[in-house]
Amino acid sequence: MDRRDFIKYCGIATVGLAVGKAGRILAADKLLEESPLTASRWAMVFDLRKCLHKDGCTKCIDACHTVHNVPKIDIPGDEVKWIWKEPFDHAFEEQQNEHLPEELLHAPSLVLCNHCDNPPCVRVCPTQATWKRASDGIVMMDWHRCIGCRYCIVGCPYGSRSFNWHDPRKYLTTIQPDFPTRTKGVVEKCTFCSERLDRGLLPACVVDCPEKALTFGDLQDVHSEVRELLASNFTIRRKPSLGTQPQVYYIV
């Protein structure tokens, strides 16, 4: 090897090292740049009027159930649901005045876990498999701890929880690798997409709604979109007399 070759190879080696190093730095940054969305109190506002514009649309439900590997089981009583549509008169039993507009009475209201401030499901769970996160109020599920006693299903006044009577994988045609499936014998429900918030993404239902009928944000932040909606619209919540303080608000 002559002097020129030696210098040439030195140059190539330096470039190689630099590229390798840069690659590793970029890989680490990719992990860190996923800045999470945080709040003091997550809440959701659902605009029923906007949802009515798209009759028969199920985009939010499809998005949620795809992202979270929720199986579609058509056996009555065995269904697993995180978010679904319930006729207005079912969803708001207590608040049903007589002579309501016909279109509102049977309006499909989107229902999901209310992430209550005072969640009865958490009080009855014997293993703390479900708990209210102190940081942002999300009622979480730990499927590792759930023993399938179903007290929480009895405790929840909104029917937001489903039990896996069957192996959910049998009912899934495709599985998203980013989220685990559940197993036979555990209870599951909406988690306000806590895993997506960690990656800086809004809940799947909010993102996929073509009418932007769903708004998600920090209730403690005066300038947040949810607070603005609550300040400028009359909203109702499901079964307010129970004192659970649901954090899903409905504009009717």
Next chain:
Amino acid sequence: MRDRGRILIGLLIFLILMTFPVWYNALNGVSVMQEPELATKNVPGKDKCVNTAEYMRQNHMNLLNQWRDTVVRQDVRVYTTVDGRKFNMSLTNTCLDCHPNRENFCNRCHNYLAVNPYCWDCHVDPQDPKVLAAKEPR
């Protein structure tokens, strides 16, 4: 001693059953553990685990339990190794990214030791046909 015949037959059956492991192994050969396959041993960026091989061999289950509790209960998802590298604490997306063949990696030891961890009841194997069928990641 009228029952001598029956007693002898009983003893014979007892002896055969008692020595089952000895003659079963003699007939079938001693079972040998297949070494787990490290598929990405020579792939840059995937050639170094979050801890030493010795540590992982003995303590991977404890580490995974710790990861589970940190992610689910404390909402912390990034793990920093002793030498400062950062990893997303995820069985499916981090562990199985470097050990893509669960059958030839996890299961070889687990089967040999007759342990049956239920991780995979819920956690997804990226090689599962139903995962591969989900073309567009969400």
